[in-house]
Amino acid sequence: MRDSEQLMARVRAQGGKATPQRVAVWRALEHDQTHPTAEDLYARLKVTMPTLSLTTVYHVLNELVEWGELRRFDIGDGHIHFDPDTAPHAELICLRCHRVMDAPAGVGMPAETLPNELAGYRIITRTEQYFGYCPDCRQAMRIGSQGRPRSALHGRSTGDAGD
Amino acid sequence: MRDSEQLMARVRAQGGKATPQRVAVWRALEHDQTHPTAEDLYARLKVTMPTLSLTTVYHVLNELVEWGELRRFDIGDGHIHFDPDTAPHAELICLRCHRVMDAPAGVGMPAETLPNELAGYRIITRTEQYFGYCPDCRQAMRIGSQGRPRSALHGRSTGDAGD
DNA sequence: ATCTCATTTATAATGGTTACAGATAACAAA
DNA sequence: TTTGTTATCTGTAACCATTATAAATGAGAT
Numbered sequence: 001m002r003d004s005e006q007l008m009a010r011v012r013a014q015g016g017k018a019t020p021q022r023v024a025v026w027r028a029l030e031h032d033q034t035h036p037t038a039e040d041l042y043a044r045l046k047v048t049m050p051t052l053s054l055t056t057v058y059h060v061l062n063e064l065v066e067w068g069e070l071r072r073f074d075i076g077d078g079h080i081h082f083d084p085d086t087a088p089h090a091e092l093i094c095l096r097c098h099r100v101m102d103a104p105a106g107v108g109m110p111a112e113t114l115p116n117e118l119a120g121y122r123i124i125t126r127t128e129q130y131f132g133y134c135p136d137c138r139q140a141m142r143i144g145s146q147g148r149p150r151s152a153l154h155g156r157s158t159g160d161a162g163d
Numbered sequence: 164m165r166d167s168e169q170l171m172a173r174v175r176a177q178g179g180k181a182t183p184q185r186v187a188v189w190r191a192l193e194h195d196q197t198h199p200t201a202e203d204l205y206a207r208l209k210v211t212m213p214t215l216s217l218t219t220v221y222h223v224l225n226e227l228v229e230w231g232e233l234r235r236f237d238i239g240d241g242h243i244h245f246d247p248d249t250a251p252h253a254e255l256i257c258l259r260c261h262r263v264m265d266a267p268a269g270v271g272m273p274a275e276t277l278p279n280e281l282a283g284y285r286i287i288t289r290t291e292q293y294f295g296y297c298p299d300c301r302q303a304m305r306i307g308s309q310g311r312p313r314s315a316l317h318g319r320s321t322g323d324a325g326d
Numbered sequence: 327a328t329c330t331c332a333t334t335t336a337t338a339a340t341g342g343t344t345a346c347a348g349a350t351a352a353c354a355a356a
Numbered sequence: 357t358t359t360g361t362t363a364t365c366t367g368t369a370a371c372c373a374t375t376a377t378a379a380a381t382g383a384g385a386t
Contacts, residue, residue, distance in 0.1 A: 017352045017363055053366045066258050074237035092284050095229055104282055109272055119267055120298040121255045128291050135283040180383050216335050
């Protein structure tokens with residue numbers, strides 16, 4: 001995601017307005033590597049901007065996504081998560097507890113390989129997601145299959161995938 | 164995703180049952196490259212299995228995902244889409260109309276580079292998603308910014324990303 | 327044929343996200 | 357600085373995809 005200076009220029013060039021709400025959301029996203037949800041950001045921002053509405057947060061996030069400045073993704077926990085890091089990079093996602101973390105440096109394709117165009121699409125960014133089982137879930141699956149370390153929306157089937 | 168033979172074996176080995184509903188969903192997914200939603204599959208299956216319930220479809224899909232046999236992903240249209248192709252491959256997703264298509268062969272990292280383990284995670288599969296603007300949307304954005312070719316949930320901001 | 331328990335079904339509930347319309351304020355122009 | 361235009365924001369209501377629940381079913385074992 002570009003910094004607020006550049007986004008401000010972009011919005012104005014388009015006939016839009018650089019409102020405090022927009023800028024606040026932009027700033028909150030800068031350097032955020034926690035893959036927050038809309039609610040997460042709303043909760044954070046509400047402290048210093050009590051009049052902010054959740055609707056606005058959604059609106060600003062959606063327009064950033066459409067601009068290709070922000071990436072939204074589903075990790076299976078029932079919430080949409082956002083990531084301002086549009087530099088091509090990889091993520092690790094646990095199939096069982098839905099934990100996400102950025103992959104260690106060096107994993108995934110180098111950024112320079114991002115093509116400008118593919119099958120007629122103008123390419124803006126790329127992401128790589130690696131799915132598997134995190135250390136905790138591997139352990140839990142070995143022992144039995146009772147508990148789920150973190151927010152698994154609601155328990156379901158009895159995972160087993162060998163190890 | 165493995166074929167129904169193998170899945171049947173897997174389910175039985177785990178003390179589960181190979182019910183007609185499960186097998187029907189499995190079969191429906193085989194060779195499906197349309198990135199269907201749960202509703203899509205339900206509609207298709209209901210024709211030949213009128214008693215099937217949507218809840219079951221969701222249930223079967225979720226367990227496949229947790230087993231690492233199926234991948235779920237968000238393309239921004241408000242529906243979760245599924246893809247049985249767990250062989251590492253890439254997808255193109257339009258930021259404006261949310262159209263998805265598999266990337267041309269050769270795009271993305273070769274399957275052989277899938278690591279067994281990363282940062283303690285047992286890796287099962289990987290996906291690469293390329294985000295940009297499809298040919299239709301590029302054209303529409305050039306002309307003006309009125310219509311949206313396909314299912315854009317509900318219109319929102321006025322996309323513009325240069326071309 | 328019978329038993330058991332995983333699975334299915336139908337329905338209700340949940341809750342994340344978006345629609346809507348009126349109020350607000352950013353920016354341009356005078 | 358004042359005014360006007362209109363993009364944006366707010367609060368509320370609505371939507372609808374997905375999941376919870378509990379009773380009914382039937383797959384597979386004995």
